[in-house]
Amino acid sequence: MDRRLFLGAAGGAAALAAPAIAQTNPEIRWRMPSSFPRTLDVLYGSCERLGRRVAELTDGKFRITPFPAGEIVPALQVLDSVQQGSVECGHTPALFYFGKEPALAFFTCVPFGMNRRQMAAWMRYGDGMKLADELFAGFNCIFMNFGDTGTQMGGWFRNEIRGMQDVRGLKFRIAGLGGLVFERLGAVPTQIAPGDIYPSLERGVIDAAEFIGPYDDEKLGLNRIARFYNSPGFWEPCSMGGFVANRTAWNALPAHYRTAVEVALGEIDTDQNARYDALNPPALRRLIAGGAQLRSWPREVMQTAWREAHGLYEDLSGRSPAFRKVWDNYRTFRNEQYQWFRVVDNAFDNFAFAEAARS
Amino acid sequence: MDRRLFLGAAGGAAALAAPAIAQTNPEIRWRMPSSFPRTLDVLYGSCERLGRRVAELTDGKFRITPFPAGEIVPALQVLDSVQQGSVECGHTPALFYFGKEPALAFFTCVPFGMNRRQMAAWMRYGDGMKLADELFAGFNCIFMNFGDTGTQMGGWFRNEIRGMQDVRGLKFRIAGLGGLVFERLGAVPTQIAPGDIYPSLERGVIDAAEFIGPYDDEKLGLNRIARFYNSPGFWEPCSMGGFVANRTAWNALPAHYRTAVEVALGEIDTDQNARYDALNPPALRRLIAGGAQLRSWPREVMQTAWREAHGLYEDLSGRSPAFRKVWDNYRTFRNEQYQWFRVVDNAFDNFAFAEAARS
Numbered sequence: 001m002d003r004r005l006f007l008g009a010a011g012g013a014a015a016l017a018a019p020a021i022a023q024t025n026p027e028i029r030w031r032m033p034s035s036f037p038r039t040l041d042v043l044y045g046s047c048e049r050l051g052r053r054v055a056e057l058t059d060g061k062f063r064i065t066p067f068p069a070g071e072i073v074p075a076l077q078v079l080d081s082v083q084q085g086s087v088e089c090g091h092t093p094a095l096f097y098f099g100k101e102p103a104l105a106f107f108t109c110v111p112f113g114m115n116r117r118q119m120a121a122w123m124r125y126g127d128g129m130k131l132a133d134e135l136f137a138g139f140n141c142i143f144m145n146f147g148d149t150g151t152q153m154g155g156w157f158r159n160e161i162r163g164m165q166d167v168r169g170l171k172f173r174i175a176g177l178g179g180l181v182f183e184r185l186g187a188v189p190t191q192i193a194p195g196d197i198y199p200s201l202e203r204g205v206i207d208a209a210e211f212i213g214p215y216d217d218e219k220l221g222l223n224r225i226a227r228f229y230n231s232p233g234f235w236e237p238c239s240m241g242g243f244v245a246n247r248t249a250w251n252a253l254p255a256h257y258r259t260a261v262e263v264a265l266g267e268i269d270t271d272q273n274a275r276y277d278a279l280n281p282p283a284l285r286r287l288i289a290g291g292a293q294l295r296s297w298p299r300e301v302m303q304t305a306w307r308e309a310h311g312l313y314e315d316l317s318g319r320s321p322a323f324r325k326v327w328d329n330y331r332t333f334r335n336e337q338y339q340w341f342r343v344v345d346n347a348f349d350n351f352a353f354a355e356a357a358r359s
Numbered sequence: 360m361d362r363r364l365f366l367g368a369a370g371g372a373a374a375l376a377a378p379a380i381a382q383t384n385p386e387i388r389w390r391m392p393s394s395f396p397r398t399l400d401v402l403y404g405s406c407e408r409l410g411r412r413v414a415e416l417t418d419g420k421f422r423i424t425p426f427p428a429g430e431i432v433p434a435l436q437v438l439d440s441v442q443q444g445s446v447e448c449g450h451t452p453a454l455f456y457f458g459k460e461p462a463l464a465f466f467t468c469v470p471f472g473m474n475r476r477q478m479a480a481w482m483r484y485g486d487g488m489k490l491a492d493e494l495f496a497g498f499n500c501i502f503m504n505f506g507d508t509g510t511q512m513g514g515w516f517r518n519e520i521r522g523m524q525d526v527r528g529l530k531f532r533i534a535g536l537g538g539l540v541f542e543r544l545g546a547v548p549t550q551i552a553p554g555d556i557y558p559s560l561e562r563g564v565i566d567a568a569e570f571i572g573p574y575d576d577e578k579l580g581l582n583r584i585a586r587f588y589n590s591p592g593f594w595e596p597c598s599m600g601g602f603v604a605n606r607t608a609w610n611a612l613p614a615h616y617r618t619a620v621e622v623a624l625g626e627i628d629t630d631q632n633a634r635y636d637a638l639n640p641p642a643l644r645r646l647i648a649g650g651a652q653l654r655s656w657p658r659e660v661m662q663t664a665w666r667e668a669h670g671l672y673e674d675l676s677g678r679s680p681a682f683r684k685v686w687d688n689y690r691t692f693r694n695e696q697y698q699w700f701r702v703v704d705n706a707f708d709n710f711a712f713a714e715a716a717r718s
């Protein structure tokens with residue numbers, strides 16, 4: 001995230017030596033279609049925050065205007081539009097373009113992958129940013145992470161899942177790599193637009209649906225028709241948003257405009273997750289008051305899913321050299337992070353959370 | 360962290376309506392003494408990053424120059440110097456000024472308090488920032504959080520701690536509220552400057568010492584003389600850095616300079632923790648290869664400490680109305696966050712970390 005580390009320092013020194021050559025603030029307007037609707041107000045709110053912060057930092061001269069999904073670009077075509085240059089940038093999860101290149105999934109989240117903090121470490125101080133940059137160069141884009149949800153919930157189920165027998169044949173609304181893992185578990189993953197989830201569940205077209213977390217899930221009202229609310233969404237241990245910009249347009253920006261975007265996205269990395277962490281607990285309480293029954297995934301299902309997810313990564317590594325390259329790097333970093341977090345952060349969390357519940 | 364939410368939007372619109380009235384970038388130089396030495400390169404590195412980012416965002420006109428502890432201001436007098444206006448701003452943990460007002464501790468960390476993500480939620484979307492602002496107004500300062508370490512390690516011990524009997528009489532280098540909790544456990548907490556820890560442990564002046572985490576602890580070489588390395592540092596579930604600025608100087612800054620500081624600190628919030636998360640695992644491996652023996656605190660000690668910490672908070676609430684006010688707010692938010700994290704993030708972490716270790 002620190003593309004201008006050296007350039008910036010040099011630029012700063014030069015500016016001091018020759019203060020007469022002031023930075024110019026050219027008027028630049030960028031459009032930023034999002035893959036999400038305005039109703040997902042935390043995700044979409046981060047788009048608005050980016051626009052506001054960048055304007056504040058550039059004397060109102062660099063304006064990035066967000067547009068909700070479908071308003072100027074369809075939700076699943078944001079990357080294509082940015083690549084072609086019909087818009088300059090976009091807000092879209094890399095995972096949505098998994099069909100073009102499976103390795104893109106690592107830059108949103110993968111089943112049994114890293115959590116939000118571990119991803120930040122990999123992106124910034126591991127090879128994450130470098131690997132993302134290599135991949136997105138193939139789409140004539142640059143990529144930076146754009147907020148995170150934290151670990152997501154594991155979906156709504158009409159019938160309680162007690163073991164693998166209840167997963168087989170389950171018609172489950174779940175996309176991406178999570179869907180491929182559930183397919184290997186014998187389920188029937190389907191992709192349904194958010195607005196169609198409620199009627200599909202109500203009519204029995206599907207048996208279950210996963211979405212995001214309590215605050216966003218509440219808006220869909222699924223607790224009224226599928227009361228079992230599973231946790232955790234092991235296929236989404238974090239969910240990193242994506243800022244993509246057309247590489248040509250990005251490189252043409254004044255350096256300090258690029259810095260303004262980078263720094264604002266850095267702030268949003270903490271801010272969006274903090275907002276979800278503050279909003280989710282009361283939303284979960286309301287959902288439970290409204291009939292939701294919290295359930296943990298059966299251990300048997302999670303262990304089978306762990307095995308199948310890793311089998312899937314082997315298969316995908318055989319099919320895509322890019323996937324193999326990123327997975328090798330990601331897995332090594334993940335395993336080291338997992339070990340480290342067990343020693344300290346997770347040890348603290350386990351003790352304190354349980355002790356607070358007892359007292 | 361979004362002091363300019365409304366002001367900024369209005370300012371942006373005005374700038375668009377009247378583009379001729381450009382923002383002026385006056386040359387402003389601030390000095391920022393840190394409470395930490397240059398050798399703590401992650402903590403001090405965040406000071407350098409702040410200076411660099413703010414310069415990049417202001418055409419090199421607003422320069423914040425950091426100084427290591429003791430170079431222009433002694434480590435423990437940063438707040439005083441900023442309050443008096445002898446320097447404009449500083450990098451110092453609020454906890455260091457616990458003696459002036461115990462409630463300040465909440466804005467670094469407290470024993471069995473919130474972890475790094477939960478703190479971010481409280482600061483940004485709970486009442487954290489507002490309460491900090493009230494407290495620091497009493498010192499003619501503004502406060503913003505400035506990076507985090509994540510949960511710290513629990514210190515180095517010459518003899519293994521097997522239960523409460525080994526804690527009684529223990530001469531333990533530990534500061535702040537952690538020290539007060541250990542005093543209630545029958546230990547003898549002492550405060551020793553980092554440079555004196557090694558000789559004090561070697562000569563038996565102290566039996567144990569806690570510092571930060573593997574990456575920073577490694578520099579002190581304590582594993583050579585006190586091989587038991589305890590985890591977790593339950594008195595530091597996170598450790599939030601502090602940016603303090605003289606309120607008069609802060610309010611005199613152009614609004615976009617204030618925004619530049621706020622956004623850069625937001626980026627650092629993620630960046631510093633990510634850097635520690637990337638550096639700590641290999642450092643821990645090197646320490647273990649160098650003779651460190653990892654130990655978990657005995658459950659009995661942690662449970663007694665939990666009880667005594669909460670007893671301490673009641674005592675302090677009786678002595679300081681400000682402490683009572685912040686603790687009431689903090690505790691409610693903490694308990695809700697603890698419950699929520701148990702449901703999802705912690706449930707994922709527990710399964711995945713253990714499963715990776717098994718496979």
